[in-house]
Amino acid sequence: MKRITRRKSSSLVELNITALLDMFTMLLIFLLINYSTASSTNIKASGYLSFPKSTSDKKTVDMLSIIVDKYNIIVDGRLVVKHNKGILAENEIEDGYKIVPLYDALIKYSEKTKYIASQNKKMEAEGKVILQMDKDIPFSLLRQVMYTAGQAEYNDFKFIALKK
Amino acid sequence: MLNERRKIPALNNVNLVPLLDFVVAVIPVLLLSISFFEYVSLDTSLPVFSVEEESVVTKEDNKPKIGLTVVITEQGFMIGGQAGLLSEDGNSVIKRDSKGLYDYSTLNKKLLEIKKKYPEEWSIILIPDPATRFEDIIATMDASREYISFDENGRAKKKTMFPNVVLGGGVL
Numbered sequence: 001m002k003r004i005t006r007r008k009s010s011s012l013v014e015l016n017i018t019a020l021l022d023m024f025t026m027l028l029i030f031l032l033i034n035y036s037t038a039s040s041t042n043i044k045a046s047g048y049l050s051f052p053k054s055t056s057d058k059k060t061v062d063m064l065s066i067i068v069d070k071y072n073i074i075v076d077g078r079l080v081v082k083h084n085k086g087i088l089a090e091n092e093i094e095d096g097y098k099i100v101p102l103y104d105a106l107i108k109y110s111e112k113t114k115y116i117a118s119q120n121k122k123m124e125a126e127g128k129v130i131l132q133m134d135k136d137i138p139f140s141l142l143r144q145v146m147y148t149a150g151q152a153e154y155n156d157f158k159f160i161a162l163k164k
Numbered sequence: 165m166l167n168e169r170r171k172i173p174a175l176n177n178v179n180l181v182p183l184l185d186f187v188v189a190v191i192p193v194l195l196l197s198i199s200f201f202e203y204v205s206l207d208t209s210l211p212v213f214s215v216e217e218e219s220v221v222t223k224e225d226n227k228p229k230i231g232l233t234v235v236i237t238e239q240g241f242m243i244g245g246q247a248g249l250l251s252e253d254g255n256s257v258i259k260r261d262s263k264g265l266y267d268y269s270t271l272n273k274k275l276l277e278i279k280k281k282y283p284e285e286w287s288i289i290l291i292p293d294p295a296t297r298f299e300d301i302i303a304t305m306d307a308s309r310e311y312i313s314f315d316e317n318g319r320a321k322k323k324t325m326f327p328n329v330v331l332g333g334g335v336l
Contacts, residue, residue, distance in 0.1 A: 135299035
C-alpha cells in the first residue's frame, strides 16, 4: 500500500479576486442599464398568460390592470371570475355582455379611487385600464370585458403586448 | 530649496472583499426585478355597438369620416366603408394564405392604397368575428396602424396610417 503523505501548508494562500470583481462590475452596469428601461412592474407573463407580439412603440404605464389569462379574470391582483376557453357561466352574465362579478369588482375599485382622489387633489380618477390578455382569448370574451369596464366608467383601454 | 520627493508606497493588497460583498448583494436584487422582455401598449376605445339602425360611436374623436372598416372573419379580411369604398383593384376581400394564416402584408398594402387616397383619414373600425383570437386582433391593429417606408438610403422607417383603432362590437 502506498502511503499518502500530507504536506502541511506553511501559510494561508491569498485569493486574487480582482478578475471576479471585474466581471461583477460589468454585470452590475449591464443590469443597471436594463433596469432603467424595464417596463412597469405589474406586468408579468406566466404559464397561464402569454402575450401577443406587437410592433407598437408605446411604453406601458402603471394603472388599474385587468388580467384575462387562460382560465381566470383578475382585477388588481384579485381573482374575480373563472372562464372556460372564453365562455363564462350563464349566471355570471347579464344582458349578454355584462360580466357581473367583474362589474362589481370594478365599481368597488372605482369608488375607492374616487374617495382617494377626493382626499388627495394631486390624484385623479381617470377611468383608464390596462388589459393583459392571453393571446388565445377569443374576441367574444374581450368584448364582454370591455363592455363591462365601460359600464363601470372605464372607457380608456390599453392592450399589453410583447415588443416584436 | 530642495524639494524632497517622497516615494508613494504601492497599493498592495487592497481589501476588495467588502466591495465584492456589496456587488454580490445587489446583483440578485437587480436580477429579480429586471424584465428581460419589453412590453408595449396599444390604445383602443370601447367597442362600437349598433342599436337597431342607429350607429353609436363612443368618442367624438373616433368618428370616422369615410367609415373605413376591416371585418375579420374565419376566411380572411374584408375591407369596406361608406359609399362602397374599396381598394384600388376593386378587390376588398383578402383571403387567408396557403398555410391558413391571415395575410397581414396584403392587408397593409391595401390599407396603404386607401391612405394615399384619403390622407386626412386617421380612424379605422375593426369588426372581428367572435371567435377571432386576441393575437390576430393585435396583428390586424399593427397592420392598420402603420406601414414601413424606405428612404433614399434604403433605411426602413415606420409611418403612421390609421392610428385611431376602434373595435366594432356587433349588434345588440
